[in-house]
Amino acid sequence: MKNSTTLTLACCSAFLAQVGISSYLPAVPAIAHALPGAEDHVALALAIYLVGMALPMLLWGSLGERFGRKPVLLAALAVYASASAAIPSAFNVEAFLSLRLIQGLGAGGVSVMARVLVRDSFSGALLAKGLSWLGMTFVIALGVGQFVGSLLLVTFGWEAIFYGLAIGAVVLMVVLQRVEFPMRAKVDLSVCAWRTYVLIVRYPPFLHAALAGGLGYGVIIAFNTCAPLILQGRFEWSAAQYGWLGWPISAAYLVGALMVNRFVARTGRLMMMGWGVTLVLAGTTVMLLGSVFASELAVLLWLPYCLAIVGQSMSYPISLSLASDESPVSGSYAMALSGFMHQWMAALIGGVASLLVSQQAWPLSLLCVALAGGAGMCVARCRADQNALRKISSI
Template identity: 80%
Template sequence: MKNTLLILACCATFLAQAGLSSYLPAVPAIAHALLAAEDTVTPALAVYLVGMALPMLLWGSLGERFGRKPVMVAALAVYALASAAIPSAFNVESFLSLRLIQGLGAGGVSVMARVLIRDSFSGALLAKGLSWLGMTFVVALGIGQFVGSVAQAALGWEAIFYGLAIGAIGLIVLLCREPFPERVSTDSSVSAWSIYARLVRHPPFLHPVLVGGFGYGVIIAFNTCAPLILQGSFGWSATQYGWLGWPISTAYLVGAMMVNRFVARAGRVSMLVWGVALLLMSTTVMLLGSVFASGIAALLWLPYCLAVLGQSMSYPISLSLANDDSPVGGAYAMALSGFIHQFMAALIGGVASLLVTQQAWPLTLLCLTLAGSACVCVTRCKADQNALRKISSI
C-alpha cells in the first residue's frame, strides 16, 4: 500500500511541476501566436504559482474533511480542464487567466501528493519519501522542459498543454481504481484557520519551511529569466534551451539520491546545512560570472546546476523537519508548508519577471540574495533543533 501511494504521489507531483516548466521553451512561440511581446507572456510562470498558492490551505482542509482521494481527483479535474483549454486562448489575458486556473488545480495536486507521503512515513523515512518526490520534481522540471521543446518542434506549442491534460485524466483513472481510504477523521470543533495560525507561530515548523522556500525561489527566478537571457543574449534556440533540462535533471537527481541514501547516517540537520552551503556557493559564482565574464553562458547555467543539487538536498529535509516538529498532525502542516512555498515562489517569480532582461546580473543578484536568506534560516533551524533536544532530554 505504501509503495502504491508513493508512486501515485510521484505521478501527481510530476504533473504539477510539468505545468510549471514544460512550456518554457515555447514562450517565444506562444507570444507569437497571441500576437504579443515575449515579456507579456513571461508572467505566466508567476501567475501559475499564484494559482498554486491561493487555495492550498483550502485544499488541505478539504483533504482532512473529505479524504485524500476525492480531493486529489477534484484537483486533477480542474488541472485537466484548464490545460485542455489553454490552446484555445485568443489573447494574453485569456492565456494568463487559464494559467491561473491550471495553477489552482496544480496546488491541490501538489498538496495531496505530499500529504500521502506524510501519512505513510515519518522521521528519516519521511525525508527519504520526500526525496522521491524531489526526484519526480526534477524529472518534470528538467526532462519535462526537454519534452516540451520536442513537442513544440514536432506538433506545436498547443501539444504541450494537451499532453498535460491527457496525463491528468490518466492519473484520475488510476486513482479511481486504487482502493485506499476515502475519508479521514478530523476534529471539527477546531477551525482550520486557528490550526494554521498555531503552526505559523511555531518556530521549529516555520524556519525549515522558509529554508525550502528561499531555495525554491532560486529555481523559480532562474526559470523566469533564463529563457530570455539564453535565447536572447546568447542566441540559443528553443531546442538548445530544452537540452539544458538534462544537466539540471541530473543535478537534482544526484542531490535527491544523496538524501535517500545518506540522511539516516549523516543526520537531517547536517545535510540541510550542506545543501544550503552549496546553494550559497553556487549563486555566488553565478553573480561573479555574470559581472566579470558575462559572455560565457556556462558561468550561468553550470553553477545553477550545482545550486539545484544543493536545493535538492535541502528541500526534502526542510519539509520533513517542519512536519515532524509540527504541533498538529494530518494534512494541515503539509498544506501550510506548500502554501508558504508557493506564495514565496509567486512573489519571487513576480519580482524576477520585473527583472527580465538579456543581462544576467539582476537574476544572479536575486538568486544570491535568496540563498543568503536561506542560510540565515538554517542557523535558526539549528538553534530550534538544539532547543528541542534539550527539552526532550529533561
C-alpha cells in the first residue's frame, strides 16, 4: 500500500515536470506574436527548459541523499511554481526564456526525486514496471498537456497555461505535506558525491544503458521542437488541431508502457529494450521516407512518429532500470546521473533541432533516424556488457 502511494506521488511529480515541456507548444506562434521576438527564438524555450532541468540534477540527487526526499521535492516544486507564475509577466523574449530556464531548474529536481522515489520502492523487473508507469505519465503529460494547453490558449490566452502549471505545483506541495515516504537505506555521506558520479559514469554497463534511453528520448524532443511549426506552418493546422495530436501520442506511449508491464518479467529486459529500439528505428525511417517522397501528407509524419513512441515507451523505462541496477553505487546517485545525462542530451538535441526548424519535415526526420540508430548501437553494447559480466561471474 505504501509503495502504491509512493508510486502515485512519483507519477504526479513526473507529470508536472514533463507537462512543462508540452503544454505551451500549441501556443508557440501566439507567444511569438505577443512578445517582441521571432518564432525561432520562442522555439528555443524547449531547449532552454531542458538545459534548466539538466543543470542541477546531480545537485538535486546529492541533496536528496543528505536532506531526504520530501524536503528536496518540496523545494523543487516551490522553484517550479514561482517561475511558472512569473512567466506570463515576461515583457520580452529574453525574460520569457530566462524564466523558462528557472522553471526548468525546478522541474529537474521534481523529475529526479520522482525517479528516486520509485528506485527506493522497487528493484529488478519490478523497477522496470514501476518506471514504465513513470513512462506512461511522461507521455500522457506530453499528449494531455498539449491538448489542455491548446484549450487554455483558445479559451483564456497563453498566459493561462503557465498559471495552470503553478497551481498544479502548489496543489502537489499541499498533498506531499500529508504523506510519509518509505524508509531508505542509509548511505555514507562522507564520500564525495562528485567522485561517486565519476565512478558511475565510467562503468560501461551503466553508461551504455543510460545512453540508449537518452538517444530515444531525443527523438521525442526533436519532434516536439520542430513539429509545431511544421504542422501549423506547412500543413496549416490550427492550434486546436495540433492539440488533438496529443491523444494518439498518449495512446501510443500507453501501449508500449503496458507491454513492459505485462511482458518484461517474461521476456527479459534486454530483449524487450531491443524490440523497442527496433520500433523507434522503423517509425523514424518511415517518417524520413514519407517526408522525401510524399511530403504533402502530414499523416506520414505523425503516424510513424506514434509507432516510434510505442518503441520508446518500451525501451526507456528498461534502460533506466538497467542503468540503476548496474550502477556500482546504490542510492539516488545513479537515477540522478541518468536524468542529468538525458536532460543534457535532450537539451543538445533540442538546440540542434531548433536550428533545423523549417516548414520541411525531412531535416527533422533525418535527425530522428540518426538518434534511433545511435540507440540501437547502445543496445548492442548493453548485450555485450551483459555477456562479459556473465563470463566473469562464471569464472
